[in-house]
Amino acid sequence: MNIAIFSVTEKGRQLSERAAEFLGGEHKVSRYCFHKHTDDNAAVFWNMGSMVGRLFKRSDAFIFVCACGIAVRAVAPLLGTKADDPAVIVMDDSGRFVIPVLSGHIGGANRLAEVLADALGNTAVITTATDVGGQFSPDSFAVANGLIITDLAAAKEIAAEVLDDEKVGFSTEYRHGGLPDELTEFGICRTGIYVGTETDVKPFDVTLRLVPRNIVLGIGCKKGTSAEAVETAVSRALAEAGIDAERVREVATIDLKAQEEGLLGFCGRREIELRTYTPEELMAVNGDFDSSEFVRETTGADNVCERSAVLCSGGKLVLRKTAFDGVTVAAAEAPVYLDFERNVL
Incomplete structure (x- = not known):
């Protein structure tokens, strides 16, 4: 992942340094510090919104060590669709909380927040309903398994069925492990997931087709x-x-x-x-x-x-x-x- 870390204060700069050191082993990490609190390993910015705008299209994730409001205002004019927006995470400069704000599932913000929290000794504040309840998420499943989500509306409806404790069907010819409790390969279901490449296969009234990127x-x-x-x-x-x-x-x-x-x-x-x-x-x-x-x-x-x-x-x-x-x-x-x-x- 291409990860951009922004900080505003001196404490935030120190925290951004720790986060970059941890994430830099597996990801390409760049740090951006407000000009009053910077160091030799970071780029300097005077206007956060302008710098974020220059990086938005080529970054997979943004980590802001600052107030949520500052981060939201920086990314808000640049947001597109759920499928395309990068992960956005906010950390307070005291290092207490890591909060995924945007693209929790598809962009991986939820998982990145959990990884950061474990490494830095913070608390990850996850607010997406399926994660809070420990339930199956079609978005997370698709991203983790390299599957293309062909219909975000269907994915949203299936997530809603999961939250309502309704069984969701599952159909595929690919090998797979045991299904989570929310899914079933048997019986009749109104909504369901089909993993495959056939465009005319629709085993459920509401079928989410996930296509392997393989x-x-x-x-x-x-x-x-x-x-x-x-x-x-x-x-x-x-x-x-x-x-x-x-x-x-x-x-x-x-x-x-x-x-x-x-x-x-x-x-x-x-x-x-x-x-x-x-x-x-x-x-x-x-x-x-x-x-x-x-x-x-x-x-x-x-x-x-x-x-x-x-x-x-x-x-x-x-x-x-x-x-x-x-x-x-x-x-x-x-x-x-x-x-x-x-x-x-």
Whole structure:
């Protein structure tokens, strides 16, 4: 996660330093201190609202060490939808409370607050109803398991059913652990969750379809290929295969292409990671792949896109090598296991 921590007072600066030290091991953390109370490891701001505005689109979470009102006024003009807004957390500068204010489930603010509270010795103040009651949350389940929420209205209705102690149906072909008490795979339910990729499957009157983000693209390209050319090739390949582009979680290729600007630009635009492998690693992958002697002589591997997709995903090909204007694209589907106890962070 990209996390921005803001502080206003000297005590807040010290607390922000502790929070950044703890979170920095696993996340990219940047600190922003009011100009009167700063240090060499933080950026300085005079107007919090302006600084937050510059960071809003590229941050996954904001932690404000200040009064709630200051934080709310800083983010309020920038808010969009529940699905897109970053997590917003407030801590008092005395270090007593950690309060998730926005995007508790989808943005992970609730879990981040709990993690911070445990690390800093604070108290996490969670106010979302399902968390307070220790009940199943469709939003949290989806985010923790890498599932795309296709209908926020349906998710809200299901959460309401859970709070009213109504059974919610569950349907999927993927492997999963024991269901929480609120869900059932048997009987007739008005509302329910379907985890899968079939758009015409609707087992309940109100069906929340959660789609796995488990597609890994394998991409090969000529040197100097533009990001636009990669984008065009990927879009055409996915469209012809009937694969939703939102399901793509990673891109894989050979290590010779690790600094290819077109690939890096494509991944940057889509905010997905580029993973690279040596020719030896690719050639060690078992499977039925389209083999090219020219590609082997050039790169050391007889097929870059198919082999890298399978290796990175640990799954099977769902789109074989497809070529467009010097770009080769393949796609593999990673195995899915639905864990109802998995946390967001």
